[in-house]
Each structure stands twice: as structure tokens, then as C-alpha cells.
Amino acid sequence: MNCFYSNFGKYDWNLRCRMGLLKGFVKEIKVLLALRDTPTVINIISYCIPKNPLENIGYVSIITERGDPLDIFSLIQLTSHQRHQLFLVMLSFFTENPNLSLHDFRRQQIVLVNGQPKIVDFDDVHFNNGLSNTTECNHSSIFIKLQSEMLMNNATDNI
Numbered sequence: 001m002n003c004f005y006s007n008f009g010k011y012d013w014n015l016r017c018r019m020g021l022l023k024g025f026v027k028e029i030k031v032l033l034a035l036r037d038t039p040t041v042i043n044i045i046s047y048c049i050p051k052n053p054l055e056n057i058g059y060v061s062i063i064t065e066r067g068d069p070l071d072i073f074s075l076i077q078l079t080s081h082q083r084h085q086l087f088l089v090m091l092s093f094f095t096e097n098p099n100l101s102l103h104d105f106r107r108q109q110i111v112l113v114n115g116q117p118k119i120v121d122f123d124d125v126h127f128n129n130g131l132s133n134t135t136e137c138n139h140s141s142i143f144i145k146l147q148s149e150m151l152m153n154n155a156t157d158n159i
Contacts, residue, residue, distance in 0.1 A: 018054045024123040025049070025060050031122040032062070040093040042067060042111065042120045067111025067118055074112070075151050086117050087150045093119070094142055101126040105142050107149035 025047075032044040043065040050056040068074065075083060090110070094100070102109075102125050109121040 015054065018057050021057060022049075022053050022060065025062065027125075028121075028123045029062060031125050032064070035097075035122075038093070038097075039116065040089060040118055041122075042113070042118045064120065065113055065118075067113040067120065070107055070110040070112055070117065072107075072151075075107075083150045087146055089117055090119075090146055090150075091143065099128045101128060102142065105145055110149075 026049070029044070029047050029049075032041065035041040036044060044062065045065060046063045048059060048061045050059045053060055070086075078086070094102075102119075102122070104124055109119055110117050111120050112118075
């Protein structure tokens with residue numbers, strides 16, 4: 001049983017859930033618009049937030065360019081050089097955006113658009129005001145995560 005449901009009753013839990021979903025959508029839209037000219041970020045085409053969005057949550061939507069999921073099967077079909085190139089492209093995104101913290105980063109947040117990797121999920125992103133130990137730790141963990149997600153044995157190997 002959900003803690004909101006057990007603590008606040010069904011109506012309040014439902015309202016809080018919808019508010020959380022709506023906040024996530026709005027945050028995602030803001031980030032996609034802010035990073036719209038970044039080649040490694042999915043392009044937003046349109047979005048819709050209807051009147052009374054809490055009552056019409058099913059009509060809240062984001063439309064982006066189409067990409068193919070970067071799943072394990074597509075990675076296996078790539079050469080180690082191609083995987084390394086994908087790794088470098090994604091790594092450069094995080095290097096060029098040091099104030100961006102993307103928590104719980106995983107391969108499922110990447111799609112391929114015309115062979116180019118693009119990040120699609122930004123609802124759990126934070127922008128830091130400056131470099132900090134937390135930012136450096138986050139980027140270190142993303143480096144390690146990218147290595148494993150791209151099926152790299154050693155990302156620093158010469159290819």
C-alpha cells in the first residue's frame with residue numbers, strides 16, 4: 001500500500017500524485033527548451049499543458065523527434081569502435097555541461113537519431129550554480145556508468 005494513500009486518504013494521494021507528475025512534465029519541458037540547441041539532447045517539437053492540468057493529466061504531453069532506443073541488442077551489433085564513439089559523444093555532453101547533474105543515468109535514457117546518440121529523459125536533472133564535490137562525484141559516476149552501459153571494457157583503451 002502506498003504511503004500517500006495510507007496516510008492521507010485516496011483523494012489526497014491522487015492529487016499529490018498528479019501534482020508530482022505535472023511538476024515532472026514541466027521540469028522536463030523547461031530542460032528540453034533550455035538545451036534545445038544541444039546536439040546530444042532530443043529535440044522538442046511541441047508540448048501541451050491543457051487548462052486544469054490536474055483534472056486533465058492524460059492530455060499533458062511532450063512531442064519530440066523520433067529516435068530508436070539504445071538497447072543491448074543494438075549495442076551488440078555495433079563494433080567496439082562505434083561504441084567508443086558513442087561513449088565519447090555522451091561524455092563530451094557531460095563535460096560541456098558541468099553544472100548539469102543527471103541522477104540515475106542509464107542507457108534507457110539514450111536514443112539514436114540518424115545514428116547520433118541523444119538523451120531523452122530529463123525529469124531528474126538538477127543544475128548546480130558552480131562546480132562542487134557533488135558535481136564531480138556525479139560526473140565520475142556517470143563516466144563509470146557510461147562505460148558499463150556502452151559495453152566498454154575500458155573506456156580509455158586506444159581503438
